[in-house]
Amino acid sequence: MNNFTFLIAILMLVAxxxxxxxxxxSVETEVEALLAQMTLEEKIGQMTLIEKDxxxxxxVTDFYLGGVLSGGGGSPDVNTPEGWLAMxxxxxxxxxxxxxGIPILYGSDAVHGHNNLEGATIFPHNIGLGATGxxxxxxxxxxxxxxxxxxxxVNWNFAPTVAVVRDxxxxxTYESYGENTDLVTELGTAYLSGLQSGAVMMLGTPKHFLADxxxxxxxxxxxxxxxxxxxxxxxxxFDEAMLRAVHLPPYQAAxxxxxxxxxxxxxxxxxxxxxxxxxxxxxMLKEELxxxxxxxxxxxxxxEIAPNHYDAVVLGINAGLDMIMVPYDYEGFTQTAxxxxxxxxIEIERIDDAxxxxxxxxxxxxxxxxxxxxxxxxxxxxxxxxRALARQAVQESAVLLTHDGEVLPLAxxxxxxxxxxxxxxxxxxxxxxxxxxxxxxxxxITLGTTILEGIEAAVGSxxxxxxxxxxxFARIKDDEGNPAVADVGVVVLAEPPYAExxxxxxxxxxxxxxxxxxxxxxxxxxVVIILxxxxxxxxxxxxxxxxxxxxxxxxxxxxxLADLLFGSAPFQGSLPVSWPRSVDQLPFDFSNMPGExxxxxxxxxxxxxxxxxxxxxxxxxx
Numbered sequence: 001m002n003n004f005t006f007l008i009a010i011l012m013l014v015a016x017x018x019x020x021x022x023x024x025x026s027v028e029t030e031v032e033a034l035l036a037q038m039t040l041e042e043k044i045g046q047m048t049l050i051e052k053d054x055x056x057x058x059x060v061t062d063f064y065l066g067g068v069l070s071g072g073g074g075s076p077d078v079n080t081p082e083g084w085l086a087m088x089x090x091x092x093x094x095x096x097x098x099x100x101g102i103p104i105l106y107g108s109d110a111v112h113g114h115n116n117l118e119g120a121t122i123f124p125h126n127i128g129l130g131a132t133g134x135x136x137x138x139x140x141x142x143x144x145x146x147x148x149x150x151x152x153x154v155n156w157n158f159a160p161t162v163a164v165v166r167d168x169x170x171x172x173t174y175e176s177y178g179e180n181t182d183l184v185t186e187l188g189t190a191y192l193s194g195l196q197s198g199a200v201m202m203l204g205t206p207k208h209f210l211a212d213x214x215x216x217x218x219x220x221x222x223x224x225x226x227x228x229x230x231x232x233x234x235x236x237x238f239d240e241a242m243l244r245a246v247h248l249p250p251y252q253a254a255x256x257x258x259x260x261x262x263x264x265x266x267x268x269x270x271x272x273x274x275x276x277x278x279x280x281x282x283x284m285l286k287e288e289l290x291x292x293x294x295x296x297x298x299x300x301x302x303x304e305i306a307p308n309h310y311d312a313v314v315l316g317i318n319a320g321l322d323m324i325m326v327p328y329d330y331e332g333f334t335q336t337a338x339x340x341x342x343x344x345x346i347e348i349e350r351i352d353d354a355x356x357x358x359x360x361x362x363x364x365x366x367x368x369x370x371x372x373x374x375x376x377x378x379x380x381x382x383x384x385x386x387r388a389l390a391r392q393a394v395q396e397s398a399v400l401l402t403h404d405g406e407v408l409p410l411a412x413x414x415x416x417x418x419x420x421x422x423x424x425x426x427x428x429x430x431x432x433x434x435x436x437x438x439x440x441x442x443x444x445i446t447l448g449t450t451i452l453e454g455i456e457a458a459v460g461s462x463x464x465x466x467x468x469x470x471x472x473f474a475r476i477k478d479d480e481g482n483p484a485v486a487d488v489g490v491v492v493l494a495e496p497p498y499a500e501x502x503x504x505x506x507x508x509x510x511x512x513x514x515x516x517x518x519x520x521x522x523x524x525x526x527v528v529i530i531l532x533x534x535x536x537x538x539x540x541x542x543x544x545x546x547x548x549x550x551x552x553x554x555x556x557x558x559x560x561l562a563d564l565l566f567g568s569a570p571f572q573g574s575l576p577v578s579w580p581r582s583v584d585q586l587p588f589d590f591s592n593m594p595g596e597x598x599x600x601x602x603x604x605x606x607x608x609x610x611x612x613x614x615x616x617x618x619x620x621x622x
Contacts, residue, residue, distance in 0.1 A: 027363045031356055037100060040348075043355045044337045046102065047317075049296065051327035052087065057094035063330055064098050066358055067156070067323060069107040070116055071299065072438025072499065079118045081152055081378040088153025089373050096371060103362065103371035105203065107156035111175060112555060113141075113390070114148045114381075115435045119447045121148060121386040121556065122431050126161060126187075127533060128397035128552030130177035130576030135190035137396065140389055142194020146202035148381045153373030155365070156203045157195055158263060162188035162250035163213030167587040168577055170231040171503025174432060174533030174553055176213055178576025179590070179605060185250045189257045196258055200377065203365050206254040208265030208298060210280055211236040211247040215267050217587065222266065222304060222501060232501030233266040233304070243269065252289055260293030260361045264321065266301055276305040276312075281320030294322035294357035302326065302333075313337050314345045322354035382447060387557055394551075394560025399573040401548040401603055405614030407525040408547055409567025410488055417455065417464055418486040420471035420519045421512060423494030423531045425452040430531050432553035433499030440497030448556025451492055451529065458562045471518040489523030490565070491515050491545070494531040503533065508583055510536040516544045529561060535579040539602055542616060550575070567611065574608035581620065 038046075045064025051071050060068065068091045076083040088106050095104040114120040123129070123141050142160075149157060164184050165176040177187045188206060195204040215234030222233040236243070251262065264281065265274045274280055275297055285291045297316060302324065306312035313336045316324065326333040340346040362368060380386070400408070410417070423429040427448045433440040449457075456465050466476050471491065476484040493510050510532060520526045526545040530536065533553055542548065550573075551561055563569040578588055578601040585601065594600040598620035609615055 027360060030363060031359045034100065034102070034359055035352060035356055038355065040338055040341060040351070041334070042098075042100065043351050044334045046355050046358050047323055047337070047351070048330050048334055049107070049323050049325045050330045052091070054328045055330065057090045059330070060091050060094040060104060061097050063334060064102070065095070065104060065330065066102070067105040067107060069325070069327075070154070071327065072109060072434055073116065073436060074108070075116045075118075075436075081117070081381055084117065084152030084154070085373050085375060085378075092153070092371055092373070102359070103367045105156040105362065105367070106154050107158055108149065108154045109158045109434060110145055110149050110154065111159045111161065111434050113145055114152065114154070115431075117148070117152060117381070118436065119382045121382050121390050122435060122446065122448065123390050123555050124393050124397045125174040125432055125533060125553040125555070126177050127174040127576060128554060128573075129393060130183060130187060131399055131550075131552065131573035132393065132396040133183065133187075133574065134396055135186050137393060138187045138190035139194035141393065142191040142204075143198035144386050144389060146195045146198050147200050147377065148386070149202055150200040150373070151377035151381050154202075155367065156205070156261065158205045158207060159195075160188045160191045160204065160206060161208070162206045162254060163208065164246055164250070165213040165577065166246075166590065167215075167217060167231055168534040168580075169217065169505050169508060169583070169586060170213065170215070171498055171501050171505070172212070172232060173577070179578065180576070181246050181249050183576060185253045188250050189253045192254055192259060193257055201365055203261055203361065204259065205261040205263050205296065206251060206259050207263035208267070209251060209262050209285065209295075210265060210274060211243055211269055212265040212267045214238065214247055220501060220504070224501060227502050228504075229501035230504040230506060232504055235268040235271060237270060251285070255289055255291050259291075260364060261296060262291065262293065263296050263298055264301065266298050266304065273305045275301045275321065276315040276319050278319040286320060292357070293361050294354065295320055296323040297321050297325045299325055300327055310336055310340065314340050317346050317350060317354070322357050390555055391557040391560040391563070394554040394557050395563050395569040396572045397552055397554065398561060398564055398571065399550040399575055399607065400571040400609040400611070400613075401550055401579070401607070402542060402545075402616045403609055403611065403613055404546040404616070405612070406546070407488065407527060408565065408611040410565050412459055412566055414459070414464065414487045416484060416486045417459070417466070418471070418473050418476075418489040418519055418523055419452055419455060419465060419467045419492070420469065420489065420515050421492035421494065422469045423451070423529075424490070424492035425450045425467060425469070426494070427556060428497060429494040430553065430558055431497070431555050432495075432533055433497045433503065435497070439499050439502060442497065446556060449559045451558040451561050454559030454562030455490065455565065457559060458566045458568075471515045473519075473522050483522065486523040487525065489519035489526045490529065491519050491526060492529045492531060495533060495536065498533070506583070508534070508536050510538070513541055516541060520544060527565065535577060537582065539581045571608070571610055574606050575603055576605070578605045579603035579607070
């Protein structure tokens with residue numbers, strides 16, 4: 001493999017030719033031939049993954065880097081498809097300018113659509129998709145995500161998260177499909193298949209290996225942004241039988257479905273950091289499960305496995321890490337890794353194994369044949385068809401928790417509707433974390449339709465719907481000049497956006513519950529919509545509303561919720577996690593889960609209602 005080969009490939013790409021994926025024997029032959037030509041510096045370079053703001057294209061050439069990524073919010077200065085193509089293409093051209101011309105992987109956390117790109121289609125987060133239970137829908141979402149990301153030169157997705165969440169106080173709960181291993185396995189595998197088998201193929205990355213959703217409360221060791229983590233980066237404290245029964249099956253299924261990249265978890269298992277655990281990374285994953293792809297570390301994870309950088313590099317690579325995400329200090333990492341090999345602390349065979357795995361995957365996905373992004377896909381970003389798919393996902397994900405049997409569906413000609421809550425008219429709040437920024441943020445952050453806009457479009461009359469974020473409607477008068485009473489009040493409660501351990505919560509509280517009573521004073525009926533990444537504590541407030549809806553974090557297509565309110569689509573979602581009565585019930589003992597009654601959850605796993613149903617949980621003694 002040489003630069004002449006790449007020139008031919010580029011010319012074929014420009015001409016619009018497509019090259020089929022090479023045969024296995026051909027790939028192995030090419031990998032070995034290329035590996036034999038590589039210096040130690042070039043090999044270590046291939047193992048190095050850097051965040052795009054920490055380097056220039058020239059650095060990619062000088063250090064033979066194997067990958068570049070956009071972290072949360074890692075968009076170019078001009079956040080358009082053209083801006084992205086210029087950025088990713090510049091890095092790729094720099095890689096092709098190296099002696100051997102090995103193309104880079106360009107990665108991003110496109111965890112619910114291409115969520116760093118303004119104007120992209122943003123799907124519900126995984127917790128909502130878990131509520132759909134629809135594997136066919138997952139495949140389509142994977143396909144669309146791959147298409148919109150490829151339009152910007154991103155060929156590697158750090159998704160899907162296949163964690164089985166066991167304690168919903170975890171800030172990453174919304175990145176999980178749910179608490180049930182079979183559900184997570186089915187949906188995660190379907191999404192991965194969609195990413196990797198469409199007309200445009202994107203390398204997926206099941207994560208985070210292993211048991212990141214099973215850590216024990218209060219065992220976290222990290223302290224990012226001076227935030228007290230409670231579960232994220234914690235310790236999974238249970239035996240191997242549970243590890244294998246609950247947390248391993250999604251990975252075996254993903255490997256069987258073609259996973260070629262897996263990301264390792266920050267967390268530990270029984271006191272040993274996963275990034276430094278050869279029993280998990282090499283013995284279990286690579287040898288027992290026959291994983292032939294490559295393992296990638298999480299963001300700066302080496303810094304958490306040993307206080308000394310040299311020791312951390314040696315521990316991580318010897319444990320089985322292949323590509324190392326060192327987002328800032330690629331020069332320090334490469335020099336340290338080279339020194340460790342020269343000192344004999346890392347065997348060259350381990351380096352060759354890692355590089356062999358990386359090169360193999362790059363060839364398998366056709367990166368050598370089509371290394372440069374193309375502009376012809378930009379028209380696919382945020383299309384009507386893609387937004388219709390996201391709208392369907394919203395419709396299928398929302399769960400009707402309680403209902404008086406009468407208030408829903410709302411009539412299109414309902415004379416007066418009050419809408420309250422900041423989340424009712426805020427794309428940022430309804431999208432959550434990992435949207436335009438790592439932690440997400442409130443506001444008009446990208447294109448989309450808010451819940452309020454969906455309601456207004458459904459009724460078609462400016463006189464019917466009145467909105468006040470604080471639920472103060474005294475200014476609205478009836479025909480006699482008195483404060484009006486709405487036929488229905490819709491209250492939208494929203495968790496503030498968060499990501500990872502920053503979202504770990506001890507109490508699972510949600511703000512603005514007083515809005516329910518305030519709106520109820522001026523409404524005959526009240527419907528509450530909850531925007532959240534997990535169940536929140538509502539037990540003491542259930543009687544204040546006539547219907548409660550768990551809408552999760554639906555993304556950019558808020559009209560999907562309006563479809564449910566007005567009956568143009570039926571409620572289909574079922575709870576992918578158990579909804580506790582109080583945080584005192586957490587963590588649930590899933591091997592001996594309490595059933596109905598006051599000892600059990602407020603709403604059990606699988607809970608689902610239709611608008612024809614009437615249901616409110618019986619009160620329990622306080």
